[in-house]
Amino acid sequence: MARTLGFDEEFFAGRRVGNKVASYARFTYYPPCPRPELVYGLKPHTDNSVVTTLLLDRDVGGLQVLKDGGRWVDVPVRLRRGELLVVVGDEMEIMSNAAFRAPTHRVVAGGRERMSLVIFYQPEPNRDLEPAEELVGEGRPAQYRRLNVKTFGDGFWDAFARGEPTIDFLNARVDKEAAAVSGA
Ligand SMILES: O=C(O)CCC(=O)C(=O)O
Numbered sequence: 001m002a003r004t005l006g007f008d009e010e011f012f013a014g015r016r017v018g019n020k021v022a023s024y025a026r027f028t029y030y031p032p033c034p035r036p037e038l039v040y041g042l043k044p045h046t047d048n049s050v051v052t053t054l055l056l057d058r059d060v061g062g063l064q065v066l067k068d069g070g071r072w073v074d075v076p077v078r079l080r081r082g083e084l085l086v087v088v089g090d091e092m093e094i095m096s097n098a099a100f101r102a103p104t105h106r107v108v109a110g111g112r113e114r115m116s117l118v119i120f121y122q123p124e125p126n127r128d129l130e131p132a133e134e135l136v137g138e139g140r141p142a143q144y145r146r147l148n149v150k151t152f153g154d155g156f157w158d159a160f161a162r163g164e165p166t167i168d169f170l171n172a173r174v175d176k177e178a179a180a181v182s183g184a
């Protein structure tokens with residue numbers, strides 16, 4: 001991802017995320033649901049991660065992503081055996097100053113059982129998250145305030161419970177109008 005922006009491999013991974021990355025895995029079993037119209041498998045959220053890798057059930061869909069304009073779109077389950085889906089998380093959105101955006105996604109319930117194995121790669125917990133200065137400049141002000149990784153992670157669960165994006169729940173987004181006025 002760093003390379004696609006013209007930087008070296010350590011731009012995000014080593015220098016900002018750190019070398020002792022915290023990652024955790026979530027194995028989810030979604031039982032068959034008799035009334036899928038009443039519940040979610042997993043409610044809408046963005047991930048608390050730099051990136052997330054997902055090993056999805058190849059036979060059962062359910063993962064959906066929110067497109068601009070408010071339309072939910074099925075993520076096609078066209079992965080071959082052993083292939084992983086990679087989802088951009090909030091930490092990458094902040095570090096990249098929104099060059100990469102964390103998609104809002106959800107899992108809809110269905111009549112068939114489904115499993116997923118998801119790994120969240122997170123920065124070292126004592127780090128601060130902020131837009132990389134190389135990605136901030138004239139015409140491209142910093143879009144996020146600096147936040148500690150642990151503060152962000154703690155806020156994730158409260159935000160999730162409230163159904164709000166963590167970035168907004170923690171008031172991490174710089175007000176665009178204020179930034180324009182101050183020239184930030
Ligand atoms: O189970 C899935 O397909 C997605 C799970 C997910 O989005 C998550 O655990 O954050």
Ligand SMILES: [Fe+2]
Pocket residue numbers: 045046047105
């Ligand atoms: Fe997720």
